Amino acid sequence: MSALTATVAAIDCGTNSTRLLVHDGSAVLERHMTITRLGEGVDATRRLAPAAIERTVECLKNYREVMDRHGVERVRMTATSAARDADNRDEFFDAAEAAVGARPELLSGSEEGRLSFAGATAELDPGDGPFLVVDIGGGSTEFAYGLTECEAALSVDIGCVRLTEKYIESDPPQPEELLACLSITEAHLDDVARLVPEAMQAKTLVGLAGTVSAAAAVEIGLAEYDRDQIHHFVLSKEAAEDVYRTLATESRAQRRHNPGLEEGRVDVIVGGMCILVRIMRYFGFERCLVSESDILDGLAHSLLE
Numbered sequence: 001m002s003a004l005t006a007t008v009a010a011i012d013c014g015t016n017s018t019r020l021l022v023h024d025g026s027a028v029l030e031r032h033m034t035i036t037r038l039g040e041g042v043d044a045t046r047r048l049a050p051a052a053i054e055r056t057v058e059c060l061k062n063y064r065e066v067m068d069r070h071g072v073e074r075v076r077m078t079a080t081s082a083a084r085d086a087d088n089r090d091e092f093f094d095a096a097e098a099a100v101g102a103r104p105e106l107l108s109g110s111e112e113g114r115l116s117f118a119g120a121t122a123e124l125d126p127g128d129g130p131f132l133v134v135d136i137g138g139g140s141t142e143f144a145y146g147l148t149e150c151e152a153a154l155s156v157d158i159g160c161v162r163l164t165e166k167y168i169e170s171d172p173p174q175p176e177e178l179l180a181c182l183s184i185t186e187a188h189l190d191d192v193a194r195l196v197p198e199a200m201q202a203k204t205l206v207g208l209a210g211t212v213s214a215a216a217a218v219e220i221g222l223a224e225y226d227r228d229q230i231h232h233f234v235l236s237k238e239a240a241e242d243v244y245r246t247l248a249t250e251s252r253a254q255r256r257h258n259p260g261l262e263e264g265r266v267d268v269i270v271g272g273m274c275i276l277v278r279i280m281r282y283f284g285f286e287r288c289l290v291s292e293s294d295i296l297d298g299l300a301h302s303l304l305e
Contacts, residue, residue: 006024006025006073006074006303006304007022007023007024007025007029007070007071007072007073008022008023008024008025008072008073008074008075008076008300008303008304009021009022009023009063009067009070009072009074009075009076009300010023010075010076010077010078010295010296010297010299010300010303011060011063011075011076011077011078011100011104011296012077012078012080012295012296012299013038013056013060013077013078013079013080013082013083013092013096013104014038014039014080014081014082014137014138014139014209015037015038015039015042015080015081015082015137015138015139015140015159015161015162016035016036016037016038016039016137016138016159016160016161016210016264016265016268017033017034017035017036017138017210017264018033018034018036018038018056018059018060018063019031019032019033019034019296020032020033020063020066020067020296021296021297021299021300022066022067022070022072023300023303023304024070025304028300029070030066030070031227031296032063032066033210034059034062035262035264035265036052036055036056036059037052037055037138037161037264038052038053038055038056038082038083038092039052039081039082039085039138039139039161039162040052040161041165042082042085042086042139043085043139043161043162043165043166044165046085046086046087047086047087047088048082048083048086048088048089048091048092053091053092053095056092056096057092057095057096057099060096060099060100061099063100064099064100064101067100074303075100075101075102076102076105076299076300076302076303077096077100077102077103077104077105078104078105078106078107078112078115078295078299079092079093079096079104079105079106079107080107080112080137080139080140081109081137081138081139081140081155081157081159081162082138082139083104083106084106084108084109084139084140085139089106092104093106108155109140109142109153109154109155109156110153110154110155111153112135112140112142112153112155112295113133113135113142113143113144113150113153113154113155114144114150114153114298115295115298115299115302116133116135116142116144116208116294116295116298117131117133117144117146117149117150117153117298118150118297118298118301118302119293119294119295119296119297119298119299119301120133120206120208120291120293120294120297120298121133121146121148121206122293122297122301123293124204124206124289126147126148128203128204129146129147129148129202129203129204130145130146130147130151130198130201130202130203130204131145131146131147131202131203131204131205131206132144132145132199132202132204132205132206132283133145133150133206133208133291134205134206134207134208134212134279135208135209135294135295136159136160136207136208136209136210136211136212136272136275136276137159137160137209138159138160138161138162138268139157139159139161139162140155140156140157140158140159140162141155141156141158141159141188141275142154142155143155143156143192143196143199145196145198145199145202151198152196152198152199153196154191154192154195154196156188156189156191156192157188158184158185158188158275159271159272159275160210160211160265160268160269160271160272160275161268161271162271163181163184163185163271163272163274163275164267164268164270164271167180167181167184167271168181168270168271171251171252172248172249172250172251172252172254173248173270178248178270178274181270181271181274181275182274182277182278185274185275185278185279186278186282189278189279189282189283193282199283200283202283204289205279205280205283205285205287205288205289206288206289206291207235207276207288207289207290207291208291208294208295209294210265210272211265211269211272211273211275211276212235212276212288212290213230213290213292214260214261214262214265214269214272215235215239215240215243215244215273215276215290216230216233216235216260216290217230217259217260217261218243218246218247218258218259218260218261219233219235219239219240219242219243219260220233220260221259221260222259222260223259223260225260225262227292230290230292231290231291231292231293232289232290232291233289233290234287234288234289234290235287235288235289235290236286236287236288237277237280237281237285237286237287237288240273240276240277240280240288241277243273244270244273244274244276244277246258247261247269247270247273248270248273248274252266252267255269276288
């Protein structure tokens with residue numbers, strides 16, 4: 001069977017969530033996202049916690065059942081920031097391989113950015129470029145610049161889980177905690193501007209991952225996740241700032257009542273929003289195109305080429 005007619009699967013084991021995409025060469029058959037918090041505490045300990053590994057492997061076993069149901073022939077499974085930081089990543093890789101039948105690939109930050117760019121821009125009009133694709137993850141944020149292909153990519157060590165664990169102790173966050181998150185983010189953005197100066201010339205900001213999707217969902221007021229409403233939603237800077245102010249001034253108990261904010265993101269969304277609004281302020285973007293096509297789509301396309 002040729003690659004173009006094969007049924008393939010892509011799995012991304014991220015710091016906060018573990019996700020699956022199944023594609024038959026012509027259409028996406030299933031997408032799943034489970035918040036497993038693989039990177040819980042890894043910034044402080046440099047190790048993946050046994051409970052975090054157990055949660056993630058249990059999720060992968062469920063994903064294996066989904067893949068078997070569709071007769072998946074090829075799988076690419078990647079691990080990103082949390083695994084990059086962990087001294088015991090092989091312990092997780094061994095268990096993940098036993099659950100799925102494929103061993104996770106440890107992506108570098110730039111590889112992660114390039115795959116995210118490929119997935120996010122495949123449906124976009126080059127006339128709207130050049131694009132700056134920003135993937136705000138749990139442990140890292142990737143920046144990828146280009147028109148039809150990624151021309152430059154950089155990963156920096158800021159993410160919704162990392163910032164929350166390091167700087168946000170109060171509930172709701174104190175102003176000085178928010179300032180710390182914003183200031184740390186700005187310092188990393190200085191690195192992006194220095195190492196990927198083209199980013200300052202981007203015409204369209206494309207935002208990926210849970211923080212950005214959650215911001216769009218909260219702005220829309222979605223009672224239940226609806227990919228069609230979130231994918232390619234245009235989130236204005238004003239709306240992003242409004243969502244940030246709302247969530248940052250609420251306690252976790254209050255925050256969970258916002259339509260569109262899933263339970264597993266309640267504790268880390270403010271850290272993620274600090275990154276999003278600081279990016280929009282720093283680079284002068286008045287809007288962010290929200291994309292639900294991302295690294296998973298890039299991985300799947302790589303199996304179908």
